[in-house]
Amino acid sequence: xxxxxxxxxxxxxxxxxxxxxxxxxxxxxxxxxxxxxxxxxxxxxxxxxxxxxxxxxxxxxxxxxxxxxxxxxxxxxxxxxxxxxxxxxxxxxxxxxxxxxxxxxxxxxxxxxxxxxxxxxxxxxxxxxxxxxxxxxxxxxxxxxxxxxxxxxxxxxx
Ligand SMILES: [Fe+2]
Ligand SMILES: [Fe+2]
Numbered sequence: 001x002x003x004x005x006x007x008x009x010x011x012x013x014x015x016x017x018x019x020x021x022x023x024x025x026x027x028x029x030x031x032x033x034x035x036x037x038x039x040x041x042x043x044x045x046x047x048x049x050x051x052x053x054x055x056x057x058x059x060x061x062x063x064x065x066x067x068x069x070x071x072x073x074x075x076x077x078x079x080x081x082x083x084x085x086x087x088x089x090x091x092x093x094x095x096x097x098x099x100x101x102x103x104x105x106x107x108x109x110x111x112x113x114x115x116x117x118x119x120x121x122x123x124x125x126x127x128x129x130x131x132x133x134x135x136x137x138x139x140x141x142x143x144x145x146x147x148x149x150x151x152x153x154x155x156x157x158x
Pocket of ligand 1: 078
């Protein structure tokens with residue numbers, strides 16, 4: 001082997017060993033705890049968003065437009081900055097079929113388990129109006145589940 005060929009081979013080997021010719025490394029996957037914390041934070045941000053919008057309406061109704069604006073501005077940050085950044089960090093969502101399956105799982109749980117349990121507990125405590133509301137909402141969640149299921153069937157008939 002002549003000297004030029006040998007030095008080219010040495011150079012290629014050196015590049016490979018430093019990773020210079022390899023694809024960029026995959027980012028380290030998030031820990032289970034970080035993922036759980038992101039989920040918890042997103043629940044808080046989403047709740048704060050809707051709560052502050054409600055507070056803003058109440059401030060508006062009470063003749064306090066400045067306060068209403070403060071609540072709306074905060075609500076906007078909670079949703080469109082904090083939730084959004086956390087959702088990106090979590091890589092929330094993806095293919096339509098996976099998104100529909102995830103949505104169906106949530107709606108189904110609310111439809112057949114969560115709201116039914118909440119209604120039973122409210123009934124046991126004598127909170128009959130809230131119990132009735134939980135049962136009505138459970139029905140809505142069942143309709144959401146069915147609508148998503150139909151959308152999934154249209155997306156990928158099986
Ligand atoms: Fe926030
Ligand atoms: Fe729903």
